[in-house]
Amino acid sequence: MFAEIRQSLRPTITLLLVFTVLTGLAYPLLITGISQALMPAAANGSLITEGGHVIGSTLIGQTFSRPGYFHSRPSAAGNNGYDAANSTGSNLAPGSKALATRIAGDIAALRKQDLTSPMVPSDLVTTSASGLDPDISPEAAFFQIPRIARARGIGEKALRQMVEAATQQPLLGLIGERRVNVLQLNRQLDANGSKLAG
Numbered sequence: 001m002f003a004e005i006r007q008s009l010r011p012t013i014t015l016l017l018v019f020t021v022l023t024g025l026a027y028p029l030l031i032t033g034i035s036q037a038l039m040p041a042a043a044n045g046s047l048i049t050e051g052g053h054v055i056g057s058t059l060i061g062q063t064f065s066r067p068g069y070f071h072s073r074p075s076a077a078g079n080n081g082y083d084a085a086n087s088t089g090s091n092l093a094p095g096s097k098a099l100a101t102r103i104a105g106d107i108a109a110l111r112k113q114d115l116t117s118p119m120v121p122s123d124l125v126t127t128s129a130s131g132l133d134p135d136i137s138p139e140a141a142f143f144q145i146p147r148i149a150r151a152r153g154i155g156e157k158a159l160r161q162m163v164e165a166a167t168q169q170p171l172l173g174l175i176g177e178r179r180v181n182v183l184q185l186n187r188q189l190d191a192n193g194s195k196l197a198g
Helices: 002-038 099-112 138-152 156-166 182-197
Strands: 047-050 055-059
Touching: 047 156, 047 182, 055 182, 138 156, 156 182
Parallel strands: none
Antiparallel strands: 047 055
């Protein structure tokens, strides 16, 4: 009887070991190798470096709070937002009083900073499902232009042109929304700020 059990277990154990090696080692190594060869930047997290230091990723948002920068949408990921190790939405229902209070406070604060537009774009007061969204809508960027123009002494027209040039279109014109990457936009602002002001 023991011999029969051993005989029936042998193929099971063999298959377990074979598929562990194939799917747990060989396949991930193959895919990693192909990714590194064909698209190394994306395979390594689409990191942005400056002066040899990693300053962010095009895939994960960051908080910007100074008046001379475009601000990201709110984030519920982690205590201070945009914590990649704690990706989450707020999980507050649309009828939640806490959510309504937070949004009303955010709208009031934004209207205080950016007095020229009566309508606040929704992505400046709502969090994304992941809490890590690196993009805002072009409308959210346009809304912030008067504040940035005042803080940096730059003409609004030049800022508007910069946002329009940085706007990414939906994939194939159908998939996704028009969007602007906040980190890349702010880097461009720092790089070209003096030219835009002059």
